[in-house]
Amino acid sequence: MRYLALGLVFIMAAPLALAxxxxxxxxxxxxxxEAPQTPIAVAGYSSAVNYQLQCEGCHLGDGTGSAANDTPKMKxxxxxxxxxxxxxEFLVRVPGVSQSALNNAQVADLLNWMMRADGIAGGSAPQDxxxxxxxxxxEIRGKxxxxxxxARAGMIEQMRVQGIAIDDGVTN
Ligand code: HEC
Structure with a gap:
């Protein structure tokens, strides 16, 4: 009976919580x-600002990420x-990138900005x-x-084979 009453309370509270x-x-x-908001895809911000607005909330400003939230370290x-x-392809297809509000040119610019030696990738990108x-x-975003x-585990394994140290904050 007590559980029934509790259940009823939850059912009655749910629509309110949703509302x-x-x-x-x-x-x-x-x-x-009051001015109409400008969508980020047409706002023309720099990649650094786009990163702050679209990525930093989960990945943190310098790309440290958060193991507690399963957000890998990109730094x-x-x-x-x-x-x-x-x-x-993976770097474009991860949900945070492919489903961001950025347009395709902005995504390309943002990834190129991240890959700079003085950027979040910090020299981890290949020389060429x-x-x-x-x-x-x-072409790749929608897949x-x-x-x-x-898929990620397979790529981490390939890195191991190449002797790359796996410093991603989430792999043991
Ligand atoms: C809501 C939180 C969130 C946001 C916002 C977000 N990400 Fe992520 N990102 C994650 C998580 C969690 C992962 C781990 C894979 C997964 O579960 O999607 C990840 C994975 C990645 C990866 C793959 C790295 C790896 O080691 O696997 C890249 C690259 C990436 N994100 C870039 C970005 C960029 C760039 C943005 C902004 C345009 C962004 N993310 C926005 C949470 C987020």
Missing amino acids: RAIPDPAQKPAPGN GFVGNFLKVDGGR YRPYSEAEVA PILDLPQ
Whole structure:
């Protein structure tokens, strides 16, 4: 009986909780903020700002990531994916990139910015790094990774074979 009552309380509370999570379509902008918002894909921010707005919340400012949240460390490591089969496509297809609000040219610019030796990749990208182009991103972006953990594990294994130290914060 006690459980039944508890269950009823939960069922009755659920719609309210959901209602709170849905943005109110009639909500007015904050005073002073009435101008229509510019979508990030047309805002023309630098890659550094796009990273701050679209990636940093999970990956942190310098790409350290968070093992507790299964967010790999990109700092000084992410460029290694370009040394293994499938890695080049992988970096575009990971959900945080492919499903970002950035357009294809912005994604290409952002990845190229990250791969710079003085960038998040910190020298981990191959010497003969070939920049991503807008057309390349357009071509690969829409193809999802069907089994991300397995695909990633296969690439980490390829890195190990090449003698690359796996400093990604999430692999034991
Ligand atoms: C909501 C959190 C979140 C956001 C926002 C996010 N990511 Fe991620 N990212 C992750 C997680 C978690 C992973 C691990 C793979 C997975 O589960 O998707 C990951 C994986 C990656 C990887 C593969 C690295 C590896 O070692 O496997 C790259 C590259 C990447 N993200 C880049 C970006 C970029 C660039 C952006 C911004 C455009 C971004 N991410 C936005 C959470 C996020």
